[in-house]
Amino acid sequence: MADASRNLYLRGIMLSAAGMALLSPDALMIRLVQDAGVWDVIFYRNLFMGVSLGVYVVARYRRKLVATMRQAGWWMVVSMVLLSASNIAFVGAITHTTVANTLVILATLPFISAVFGWLLIRERLAGRTWAAILVSMGGIVLIFADSLGNGGSLGNAYALGTAFAHGLNLVVLRKVAPLDMTPALALSGFGAALMALPFAAPATIGAHDLGILVILGFGIVPIALALYLSGTRYITAAEVGLFALVETVLGPIWVWIGIGEVPAPITFVGGAIVIVAIVVNAVLAMRQSSRASEASS
Numbered sequence: 001m002a003d004a005s006r007n008l009y010l011r012g013i014m015l016s017a018a019g020m021a022l023l024s025p026d027a028l029m030i031r032l033v034q035d036a037g038v039w040d041v042i043f044y045r046n047l048f049m050g051v052s053l054g055v056y057v058v059a060r061y062r063r064k065l066v067a068t069m070r071q072a073g074w075w076m077v078v079s080m081v082l083l084s085a086s087n088i089a090f091v092g093a094i095t096h097t098t099v100a101n102t103l104v105i106l107a108t109l110p111f112i113s114a115v116f117g118w119l120l121i122r123e124r125l126a127g128r129t130w131a132a133i134l135v136s137m138g139g140i141v142l143i144f145a146d147s148l149g150n151g152g153s154l155g156n157a158y159a160l161g162t163a164f165a166h167g168l169n170l171v172v173l174r175k176v177a178p179l180d181m182t183p184a185l186a187l188s189g190f191g192a193a194l195m196a197l198p199f200a201a202p203a204t205i206g207a208h209d210l211g212i213l214v215i216l217g218f219g220i221v222p223i224a225l226a227l228y229l230s231g232t233r234y235i236t237a238a239e240v241g242l243f244a245l246v247e248t249v250l251g252p253i254w255v256w257i258g259i260g261e262v263p264a265p266i267t268f269v270g271g272a273i274v275i276v277a278i279v280v281n282a283v284l285a286m287r288q289s290s291r292a293s294e295a296s297s
Helices: 003-023 026-031 038-072 074-096 099-106 109-121 127-143 153-176 182-199 207-233 237-259 265-296
Strands: none
Touching (some): 003 207, 026 207, 026 237, 038 074, 038 182, 038 207, 074 099, 074 153, 099 127, 099 153, 109 127, 109 153, 109 237, 127 237, 127 265, 153 207, 153 237, 182 207, 207 237, 237 265
């Protein structure tokens, strides 16, 4: 890769890393919700995200918004459906199996993205990235080893469906790169809220819980996901998927800081393994690009 390619790669990893780092307090914020049910949280979190990003894309593109969306064609709709489906499937996972089972299954996301990327758009991965994926998955298993249980087969299937939908969406975004797919993310918020509405009781939510969801839905979630998914314009779907594990690693630390729930020591070991694997993969990629640039000059 030349200098320009190296800079684009760096931009991709910075966008995806920043997005997941910003999203990492999400679990803590949801834990601070006192009375709202799961479906109420999903409804408001997605509705507020849809409104927030909807206002952004309308203000940015104005009369060009429809034309911008048409550039992506049906892929815009496919991305919206996959994002909405992954969100709802995640709720099904955490309500039908253990959280540990859910997060360990979701750690397969980079692997799923890599397979879909190769099958659908012939996106090949370097050996270092495959190694980073496998090592990171091992780190996630370590983090939740003590909490893993039988769970429920339905919940485990929901978790796997979440990983498949999200992984496939990353490949869709790579296929249409460098188009801006933020409108699809906005529409997915409305879609997920609509699917959650029959199971929610939004009129009963209290001011405390609503305030937390406003912060999440209008601030943290839309900005974080927009940054994270923007990384697909510059790096492979599998590498973007790797950065999704950053939230899994940092989430328990935020819970520890926020409400004093001390993680098990193995959590820090597993987290360190994941972070090191991701950083080493990025550093090796940057060095490889530097050598390629020097050889071509």
